Amino acid sequence: MNVEEGALFGRPPVVVAPGAVLVPGWLGPDAQRELLEACRGWATGPAGLRRPRMPDGTPLHMRSVCLGWHWAPYRYSRTADDVDGAPVKPLPDWLAEWARTGVGDAARLDARVCRRWQQYAPDAAIINFYDDDDRLGMHQDREEDNAAPVVSLSLGDRCVFRFGHPGGRGRPWQDVVLHSGDLFVFGGPSRLAFHGVVRTIPGTAPPELGIRRGRVSVTLRETGLTDRATRHVGTARN
Numbered sequence: 001m002n003v004e005e006g007a008l009f010g011r012p013p014v015v016v017a018p019g020a021v022l023v024p025g026w027l028g029p030d031a032q033r034e035l036l037e038a039c040r041g042w043a044t045g046p047a048g049l050r051r052p053r054m055p056d057g058t059p060l061h062m063r064s065v066c067l068g069w070h071w072a073p074y075r076y077s078r079t080a081d082d083v084d085g086a087p088v089k090p091l092p093d094w095l096a097e098w099a100r101t102g103v104g105d106a107a108r109l110d111a112r113v114c115r116r117w118q119q120y121a122p123d124a125a126i127i128n129f130y131d132d133d134d135r136l137g138m139h140q141d142r143e144e145d146n147a148a149p150v151v152s153l154s155l156g157d158r159c160v161f162r163f164g165h166p167g168g169r170g171r172p173w174q175d176v177v178l179h180s181g182d183l184f185v186f187g188g189p190s191r192l193a194f195h196g197v198v199r200t201i202p203g204t205a206p207p208e209l210g211i212r213r214g215r216v217s218v219t220l221r222e223t224g225l226t227d228r229a230t231r232h233v234g235t236a237r238n
Contacts, residue, residue, distance in 0.1 A: 016176060016184075017174070019112040019186060019190040020110075021185050023109070023184075024181075026102065026105070027153060027155075027180075027181040028181065032209055033209060036210075036216065038092075038095075039155070042067060047080035047086040047087065048084075049064070049065045052073060061136065062135070062136055063129045064129070065127050065129075066126055066127070067090065068122075068123045074142075076143055076225060100117065100120045100121070100122070103185055113185055113187045122221055124222075125218055127217070128217045128219075131200075132157075132202045136197040138195065140192050141191075142192060144224055146222055146223075148224075149185050150191070151221070154217055155205075156205040156211045156213075159178050160197070160198040160199050162195060164193055164194040164195060165194065166192040175198065180209060200215045
């Protein structure tokens with residue numbers, strides 16, 4: 001897991017926007033298999049996989065499971081209230097350390113990502129499972145109570161990831177193809193940039209990963225919350 005690995009396969013790291021960095025091939029084959037197997041375990045109950053719904057009941061076009069803190073639009077809690085009410089599964093230390101290393105690698109390419117990356121301490125992960133027709137509309141990650149970066153790891157099929165700007169859902173944006181094993185980190189000036197998954201590209205997962213179909217994304221972030229607080233964010237902010 002380092003910034004040179006992707007370049008060996010002809011896909012060098014890219015600063016997509018100020019504070020937003022793509023590092024191709026950051027996870028090697030063994031690490032990808034390890035993370036995918038862990039995701040399959042986290043997806044089982046209690047507090048397992050579900051399709052999140054907006055406050056008006058509209059379902060999102062992917063399924064999700066959470067670690068550390070349970071996310072539902074537009075709030076965090078310690079229990080999976082929209083699943084079975086069970087306590088959310090813990091965020092493992094090894095995954096938090098992967099994220100901290102990823103922020104450090106991204107910050108070496110663009111210091112605007114995070115100037116004190118050694119202090120990055122993620123306490124929540126959202127794991128999304130995408131089928132062939134799933135997608136995720138343009139949105140901001142605003143439920144967190146701080147400005148620490150968001151770390152995203154991709155597994156399985158490739159996807160078209162649209163990365164915009166903090167001012168709104170409209171142009172300008174960039175469409176970036178994320179491959180299995182890619183790292184994408186955004187912080188600093190791009191921390192509140194709108195972003196989304198336009199589509200997946202079926203049949204593009206690495207054969208050695210052993211995934212039949214679909215894409216998995218693992219995003220980690222600092223919530224800035226304590227056990228005494230639950231964060232609510234109104235829909236007008238998204």
